[in-house]
Each structure stands twice: as structure tokens, then as C-alpha cells.
Amino acid sequence: MDFLSLQEIHHTYFTKTSATTALSDISLEIGEGEFVSFLGPSGCGKTTLLSIIAGLLEPTAGAITLEGKDVQEASKNIGYMLQQDYLFPWKTIEENILLGFKIDGSLNDSNRDYALTLLEKMGLKGVEKQYPKQLSGGMRQRVALVRTLATEPKLLMLDEPFSALDYQTKLKLEDLVSNTLKSFGKTAILVTHDIGEAIAMSDRIFLFSSSPGQIHKTFIMPDELREATPFNARNHEAYSSIFQTVWKELESLEPANKH
Amino acid sequence: MNPQTNIEQGHRRYLQSLKREKKWVRFYQLIIFLVFFSGWEIASRLQWIDPLIFSSPSKVWELFLAKVQDGTLFVDLSYTLFETIFGFILGTVLGTLLAAILWWSPLLSKIADPYLVVLNSMPKVALGPILIVALGPSFTSIVAMGAIISIIITTIVVYTSFKEVDPNYIKVLQTFGATRFQIFKEAILPASFPVIISTLKVNVGLSWVGVIVGEFLVASKGLGYMIIYGFQVFNFTLVMLSLLVIAVCATIMYQLVELLERKLIKNGS
Ligand SMILES: Nc1ncnc2c1ncn2[C@@H]1O[C@H](COP(=O)(O)OP(=O)(O)OP(=O)(O)O)[C@@H](O)[C@H]1O
Ligand SMILES: [Mg+2]
Numbered sequence: 001m002d003f004l005s006l007q008e009i010h011h012t013y014f015t016k017t018s019a020t021t022a023l024s025d026i027s028l029e030i031g032e033g034e035f036v037s038f039l040g041p042s043g044c045g046k047t048t049l050l051s052i053i054a055g056l057l058e059p060t061a062g063a064i065t066l067e068g069k070d071v072q073e074a075s076k077n078i079g080y081m082l083q084q085d086y087l088f089p090w091k092t093i094e095e096n097i098l099l100g101f102k103i104d105g106s107l108n109d110s111n112r113d114y115a116l117t118l119l120e121k122m123g124l125k126g127v128e129k130q131y132p133k134q135l136s137g138g139m140r141q142r143v144a145l146v147r148t149l150a151t152e153p154k155l156l157m158l159d160e161p162f163s164a165l166d167y168q169t170k171l172k173l174e175d176l177v178s179n180t181l182k183s184f185g186k187t188a189i190l191v192t193h194d195i196g197e198a199i200a201m202s203d204r205i206f207l208f209s210s211s212p213g214q215i216h217k218t219f220i221m222p223d224e225l226r227e228a229t230p231f232n233a234r235n236h237e238a239y240s241s242i243f244q245t246v247w248k249e250l251e252s253l254e255p256a257n258k259h
Numbered sequence: 260m261n262p263q264t265n266i267e268q269g270h271r272r273y274l275q276s277l278k279r280e281k282k283w284v285r286f287y288q289l290i291i292f293l294v295f296f297s298g299w300e301i302a303s304r305l306q307w308i309d310p311l312i313f314s315s316p317s318k319v320w321e322l323f324l325a326k327v328q329d330g331t332l333f334v335d336l337s338y339t340l341f342e343t344i345f346g347f348i349l350g351t352v353l354g355t356l357l358a359a360i361l362w363w364s365p366l367l368s369k370i371a372d373p374y375l376v377v378l379n380s381m382p383k384v385a386l387g388p389i390l391i392v393a394l395g396p397s398f399t400s401i402v403a404m405g406a407i408i409s410i411i412i413t414t415i416v417v418y419t420s421f422k423e424v425d426p427n428y429i430k431v432l433q434t435f436g437a438t439r440f441q442i443f444k445e446a447i448l449p450a451s452f453p454v455i456i457s458t459l460k461v462n463v464g465l466s467w468v469g470v471i472v473g474e475f476l477v478a479s480k481g482l483g484y485m486i487i488y489g490f491q492v493f494n495f496t497l498v499m500l501s502l503l504v505i506a507v508c509a510t511i512m513y514q515l516v517e518l519l520e521r522k523l524i525k526n527g528s
Contacts, residue, residue, distance in 0.1 A: 028457040037339075051430075053435055054433075056430055056434070076436050078434065078435065080430075082427055082430060082431065084427070086425070086427045086428055086430075086431050088428065088445070088446070088449070090449045090450075090452070090525060092523070094451055099431075099432075099435065099445070100435040103435040103436060103437045103441055104350060104435065105437060131525070150432075151435065247340070
């Protein structure tokens with residue numbers, strides 16, 4: 001059985017004055033340990049879909065199961081990093097990254113050590129006692145990543161986690177996240193605007209078209225790119241031709257979606 | 260000169276300029292204080308103002324010493340202070356609690372909305388006579404006055420701030436499987452601390468109003484009673500004295516709230 005399965009998800013947002021269909025007929029399956037990316041123009045419903053998978057939002061229609069269970073019950077196994085860091089400004093960095101343990105009452109010394117080691121791996125040693133506003137945007141995003149990774153969710157969802165970072169840090173973190181997830185055999189969904197990042201990191205890319213959000217096309221990455229680290233994948237000879245293909249598809253979506 | 264000592268020097272100069280500014284501010288504050296009281300004294304002695312109505316600082320001071328010596332000032336002060344603090348805490352805690360209940364149940368908050376508006380626009384001191392009849396002309400009804408005057412406005416302001424907490428913080432907690440109580444404790448309440456503190460500051464003033472009016476109506480003790488008694492026997496020195504004592508006490512309470520603010524609100528600034 002597939003690890004995560006979405007069947008005919010529809011979602012419409014209702015407000016007093018309008019009804020916006022954000023997602024229409026989304027069906028997909030993701031295997032355990034797979035890394036997939038959602039790529040698509042702004043407003044095509046990527047964040048909405050993640051919220052639905054995380055069980056935060058009830059879809060208007062359709063079903064989602066994680067390991068055969070309804071996501072509402074499985075929510076403990078899902079880590080979701082929102083599009084912005086949303087660190088709690090009144091908590092120190094340490095309190096922020098331990099939040100998941102505090103909520104489910106599992107805070108202990110080994111958990112704490114694990115979270116602090118992750119923080120160190122992200123290049124953020126010595127900031128534990130500081131408050132979020134004392135850190136730069138990129139640092140905060142890494143802290144948010146640590147907070148999400150710390151509870152070791154089986155499924156990890158990242159909504160544009162690297163968008164506020166400088167290019168170098170971004171490349172480094174791509175490698176770090178990719179390695180960490182691979183070594184633990186984690187399943188991950190990455191939302192991104194960056195075609196290169198999607199190619200370098202994923203096993204599969206779902207390209208979304210908008211109004212309403214639909215899966216336009218699925219790209220399967222060749223083995224040689226999957227096995228390489230993101231950094232090496234970017235330099236691989238297969239990379240640029242795939243980039244061209246995805247780019248063309250994305251371009252073909254644009255004119256139809258002028259607002 | 261190397262750049263390091265340069266920075267240190269600059270920093271020292273900056274601190275000095277801060278200190279100097281503070282000194283000047285204190286200096287002018289003192290000047291205003293002195294001018295006010297000496298002006299009052301002189302105007303009263305030279306009969307520019309009616310000394311019977313406006314009294315004078317020296318007379319107030321004499322009365323103060325006399326009342327300190329025979330201990331009557333402390334009796335009145337302690338009554339009023341106790342009632343005010345009690346009313347203040349009661350009003351703030353109950354107001355915040357009500358706000359929490361409204362947050363808990365969105366349906367209830369919709370139902371309660373028009374009633375809150377009505378209660379809020381009502382002049383609470385007008386309820387005084389009813390309270391006194393209901394609770395008796397006692398300590399209880401004065402505390403009730405001190406509390407009732409701040410409770411509804413606290414509820415409204417704090418509830419509004421609860422509602423305005425960025426829903427994405429709630430989302431973060433929900434991804435960790437937080438219960439509604441945990442969401443309240445970890446996000447809603449701490450995010451609203453600044454607002455709660457500023458309502459505390461407003462409530463300090465409001466509770467004094469409630470308690471003093473309450474004492475006007477019933478008491479045979481307290482600073483409010485001192486004012487009304489001084490008015491009745493035309494002893495305005497007594498009125499001035501209790502006004503000054505109230506001013507000092509209210510200021511101290513306000514400062515304590517600010518101390519609490521510094522304790523409660525930490526975000527590295
Ligand atoms: N709470 C909401 N109420 C009403 N409409 C909404 C709400 N959230 C999102 N939408 C609409 O749903 C559509 C999809 O939004 P969503 O945030 O999922 O897009 P996205 O793909 O994540 O965009 P981006 O790449 O810019 O983050 C948009 O048209 C948006 O206007
Ligand atoms: Mg989004």
C-alpha cells in the first residue's frame with residue numbers, strides 16, 4: 001500500500017462574497033521514503049494542499065490516508081513547516097525548537113539533546129538562549145526547520161523552506177536536509193518556486209496549474225539525479241535538459257493564467 | 260588609535276549623552292514640582308486664591324503629620340487601598356477569564372456580543388445604589404464597584420486581542436497535535452500579554468474611580484469618605500490631603516504594573 005494517498009481532493013474556500021476553488025480533482029500517491037516536490041505558479045493551491053494533508057483543513061471533497069489511516073488521526077506523524085517561520089517571539093530559540101515535545105508531553109533529556117544537535121548541524125550553535133527577533137531571517141527559517149524535524153515526523157512537508165536564504169546557505173541546507181531525510185528514510189513533500197531546487201532534491205515533481213489548482217504534469221527524475229546530492233545533481237549533465245523540459249511546461253502554463 | 264578603542268569610546272560617549280539627557284529631564288521635572296507647590300503656597304498666602312477652598316501645601320502637610328501621628332490616616336488609607344487592590348485584581352482576572360470563555364466558544368461570543376456592548380456603554384457608577392442595596396453598605400459593595408467598573412472593558416479588549424492572534428501560530432501548534440487548552444496557553448495568552456498589561460494600566464485608574472465613588476456613597480471610612488466628609492464640613496485641607504494621598508498611591512500601583520510588565524514580556528529587547 002502507498003504511504004500517503006490522496007483521492008480526488010477538491011477544495012473550495014467560501015467567504016461571504018465569494019467561493020474560490022483552490023483545488024480540483026487532485027489524486028496522487030507517494031511511497032514511503034520518497035521525496036516529491038510541488039511546483040507551480042503562485043496561488044495554484046500548494047499551501048492549501050499541504051494544509052489539507054496536515055489535517056489542518058478539511059477538504060470539501062476527497063479522502064487522504066497516511067499508512068491507511070485518516071490524517072486527522074495520523075497528525076502526530078506529520079511535520080509541517082509553514083511558508084514563514086512563525087517562531088514564537090516570546091520563547092527562546094531553545095523553547096521554540098522543543099515546542100513539539102512540550103505539546104505531546106514527551107520532553108526529556110535525550111529529546112533535548114537531539115534537538116540541540118540538529119540546531120548545531122544547521123550552523124546555529126550558541127543561539128539557544130536568544131529570542132527569534134535577535135536572529136536574521138535565514139537563521140529563523142533554519143530554526144523553524146529544526147523545530148519541524150525535531151519531533152522526527154514520518155512525513156515532512158516544507159513550504160518554501162529555503163526561499164529567504166542566500167544562495168550559498170540554500171545550497172548547503174538543501175544537501176543537509178536531503179541527507180538527513182534520506183538517512184532516516186523519511187518521506188517529504190517540498191513546495192518550491194525554484195525549478196532547480198525541485199529537480200535537485202526530488203524523486204518526482206508534480207507540476208500544478210492554477211485556477212483551479214490541478215496536477216498538470218508529473219516528472220520522474222532519472223536515477224542518477226536522485227542518487228546524487230542536490231549540489232552534485234545541479235552539476236550533473238542530465239540536469240539542464242530536465243530543467244529545460246520543466247521550464248517549458250511551466251511557461252506553457254503562464255499565459256493562460258494571467259490575472 | 261585602533262578601531263576597537265574607537266568603538267569603545269564611541270559607546271562610552273553615547274552612554275554619557277544618555278545620562279546627561281536623563282539628568283536634564285529629572286531636573287525639569289523637579290522644577291515643575293517645586294514651582295507648582297511653591298506657587299500654590301504663595302498664591303494661598305497672598306490670597307490670590309481662596310485659602311479656604313484651595314488650602315495650601317503647608318496646611319496639608321501639617322494635617323498630614325497630625326493624621327500620621329494619631330494614626331487615622333493609615334486606617335483610612337488601608338481601607339481604601341485594600342478595596343482598590345481587591346477590586347482591581349477582581350476586575351482584571353474576571354475580565355480576562357470572561358474573555359477566555361468567549362474565545363473558547365465562538366458561538367457564545369456571538370450571542371453575548373450585543374449584551375457586552377450595552378453593558379460597556381452603561382455608566383457603571385450609576386449601578387452604585389443598586390449594588391449597595393443588593394450587597395449592603397459595606398466593604399463588599401465597594402469592592403464590587405471597583406471591579407465592575409473595569410470588568411466589561413477588560414473582557415472586550417482582551418477578547419479582541421485573543422481573536423487577533425495570528426492564526427498561523429495556532430497552525431504550528433496544531434501540527435504538533437495541540438489541544439485547545441494548549442493552544443490557549445502557548446499562543447493565545449502569551450501573545451496577548453502586552454494588551455493585558457495595558458488594560459491593567461487602565462484598570463488601575465478605573466478601580467480608584469470605582470472605589471472612591473463607592474466610598475462617597477456608603478463608607479464611614481476611607482479616603483473617599485475623607486473627601487466627602489471634608490466637603491460637608493468645609494474642611495478643604497482634608498480634601499486636598501486625600502487627593503494627594505490618592506495620587507501617590509495610584510502612581511505606585513501603576514509603577515508596580517510596569518514592573519510586572521518587564522517581568523512578563525520577554526522577547527530579547
Ligand atoms: N483562507 C482563505 N480564504 C479564501 N481564499 C483563500 C484562502 N487561502 C487561500 N485562498 C485562495 O486559494 C488559492 C490558493 O491559495 P494557496 O495559498 O494555496 O496558493 P499557493 O499555491 O500556496 O501560492 P503561493 O505560491 O503564492 O504560496 C488562492 O487563489 C487564494 O486566493
Ligand atoms: Mg503558498
